Amino acid sequence: MTLAGTWRLRHQRYQLQGEVCEKCGSLIFPPRDVCPECEAPAKTPYTFSGRGEVYSYTTVYHPPAGFEEDAPYTVALVRLEEGPMVTAQLTDVDAEQVEIGMPVEMVTRRISAEGEEGIITYGYKFRPVLRRTRG
Amino acid sequence: MSEVEVLKPDRPVGIVGYGAYVPRYRLPAEEVARVWSGGHGRTPITEKSVPGLDEDTVTIALEAARNALARAGDVDRAQIRAVWVGSESHPYAVKPTSTIVAEAIGATPATQAGDWEFACKAGTEAFQAAVGFVGSGMARYAFAIGADTAQARPGDALDYTAAAGGAAYLLGPADESLAVIEASYSYVTDTPDFWRRAHQHYPSHGGRFTGQPAYFHHITNAARGLMEAMGTRPEDYTYAVFHQPNLKFPRTVARRLGFTPEQIAPGLLVDRIGNTYAASSLIGLTAVLDQARPGDRILLVSFGSGAGSDAISLRVTDAIDERRDRAPRTEDYIARRKPIDYATYARQRRLYVMK
Numbered sequence: 099m100t101l102a103g104t105w106r107l108r109h110q111r112y113q114l115q116g117e118v119c120e121k122c123g124s125l126i127f128p129p130r131d132v133c134p135e136c137e138a139p140a141k142t143p144y145t146f147s148g149r150g151e152v153y154s155y156t157t158v159y160h161p162p163a164g165f166e167e168d169a170p171y172t173v174a175l176v177r178l179e180e181g182p183m184v185t186a187q188l189t190d191v192d193a194e195q196v197e198i199g200m201p202v203e204m205v206t207r208r209i210s211a212e213g214e215e216g217i218i219t220y221g222y223k224f225r226p227v228l229r230r231t232r233g
Numbered sequence: 234m235s236e237v238e239v240l241k242p243d244r245p246v247g248i249v250g251y252g253a254y255v256p257r258y259r260l261p262a263e264e265v266a267r268v269w270s271g272g273h274g275r276t277p278i279t280e281k282s283v284p285g286l287d288e289d290t291v292t293i294a295l296e297a298a299r300n301a302l303a304r305a306g307d308v309d310r311a312q313i314r315a316v317w318v319g320s321e322s323h324p325y326a327v328k329p330t331s332t333i334v335a336e337a338i339g340a341t342p343a344t345q346a347g348d349w350e351f352a353c354k355a356g357t358e359a360f361q362a363a364v365g366f367v368g369s370g371m372a373r374y375a376f377a378i379g380a381d382t383a384q385a386r387p388g389d390a391l392d393y394t395a396a397a398g399g400a401a402y403l404l405g406p407a408d409e410s411l412a413v414i415e416a417s418y419s420y421v422t423d424t425p426d427f428w429r430r431a432h433q434h435y436p437s438h439g440g441r442f443t444g445q446p447a448y449f450h451h452i453t454n455a456a457r458g459l460m461e462a463m464g465t466r467p468e469d470y471t472y473a474v475f476h477q478p479n480l481k482f483p484r485t486v487a488r489r490l491g492f493t494p495e496q497i498a499p500g501l502l503v504d505r506i507g508n509t510y511a512a513s514s515l516i517g518l519t520a521v522l523d524q525a526r527p528g529d530r531i532l533l534v535s536f537g538s539g540a541g542s543d544a545i546s547l548r549v550t551d552a553i554d555e556r557r558d559r560a561p562r563t564e565d566y567i568a569r570r571k572p573i574d575y576a577t578y579a580r581q582r583r584l585y586v587m588k
């Protein structure tokens with residue numbers, strides 16, 4: 099993707115910012131400015147919680163160019179708790195631990211870096227929900 | 234020398250939210266010893282945290298900042314007028330870490346953003362500046378973050394301890410705070426104990442010189458300077474947190490200053506996560522706040538090579554009890570632990586030459 103293209107997507111990538119349809123209330127991610135449900139224009143920003151669960155997944159052992167350093171890694175379809183489905187890498191998890199229905203949460207990580215000299219692209223990935231103890 | 238005066242803002246300032254982050258991976262010190270010393274010799278800690286392949290100072294600072302915001306509650310992002318990140322491992326030589334963090338937390342565009350450098354003191358240096366920025370009335374809220382993915386020369390003494398982690402503090406008005414800043418004091422000299430020249434991968438250090446004239450001299454003088462000026466004594470503090478490059482130094486300096494092992498234990502994380510550099514003392518403070526009670530007093534003393542220390546005296550407020558569990562505790566991150574061997578460590582730290 100071009101520098102300008104990556105830059106324009108920064109709110110979507112850093113904050114999981116999509117849109118809400120003012121007409122029918124649908125929550126939209128990724129943002130597309132038109133409601134997929136009722137076809138009304140939808141440009142009001144909506145920030146998703148980042149919580150969801152794994153809907154399906156696959157582990158990539160032979161990555162496309164630019165992602166060799168990360169292999170093997172798992173890509174999942176994550177259903178956000180607000181409804182939309184997102185495709186993203188899972189992180190901080192071993193491939194054999196992943197299962198359908200696993201609760202995950204959004205984190206911001208390095209997505210790619212153009213060699214040693216280029217720009218570093220940050221964006222959303224999902225990890226297993228951090229186990230918490232309360233005192 | 235004239236009498237020491239402590240630093241104190243015009244308006245009372247405190248910590249509105251705090252947050253920590255520790256990566257998932259751990260390199261046991263025994264692994265370093267196995268590869269570099271035939272398994273011989275004493276190791277300075279048990280294990281250190283190692284960043285994943287997709288982590289760096291930006292991602293670490295960001296998760297810590299998000300945790301701080303979760304604890305702070307309903308903070309208007311437009312009122313965050315500074316996002317300052319202290320680190321010695323900013324991902325870019327030119328291009329701020331802080332603008333990326335500020336954008337991701339929604340604090341842009343009407344904000345200061347800047348990266349601070351002062352070895353392991355960069356985080357508390359940003360903290361001191363944020364106290365001043367809020368205390369002067371220029372900002373309602375200001376972020377001070379310490380985060381690092383520290384690199385050491387493979388096999389060097391620091392290879393056992395150079396770790397990754399972050400801690401973020403949202404400074405704001407004292408009446409909204411979970412801990413108020415009572416006073417602070419900074420002590421700095423030109424002392425060449427540790428450095429890294431431009432374009433060098435690994436730092437150099439002065440070996441034994443890093444101890445007495447560097448770490449101990451600065452921490453002791455900063456802590457004594459602050460306590461003498463405030464009229465406080467070690468027994469007035471429930472907890473104390475010192476910069477922790479290894480287990481021995483903070484224990485020794487605590488004893489010399491008159492603090493007990495019990496006072497420093499809750500904030501002494503180095504044995505299990507390593508030296509997180511600019512986050513080291515600040516992440517210790519997050520673990521203390523995770524268990525502190527209203528009214529507790531805390532002494533925090535950082536150290537950065539080059540060299541200097543910031544000493545900060547805090548008092549915990551009633552707000553701690555309701556905010557603490559709005560974000561993961563530091564122990565939750567420490568408990569999330571995947572040990573790796575040295576070969577995997579070398580891959581995750583990109584030590585293999587790929588082309």
Ligand SMILES: [Zn+2]
Pocket residue numbers: 119120121122123124133134135136137138
């Ligand atoms: Zn609609």
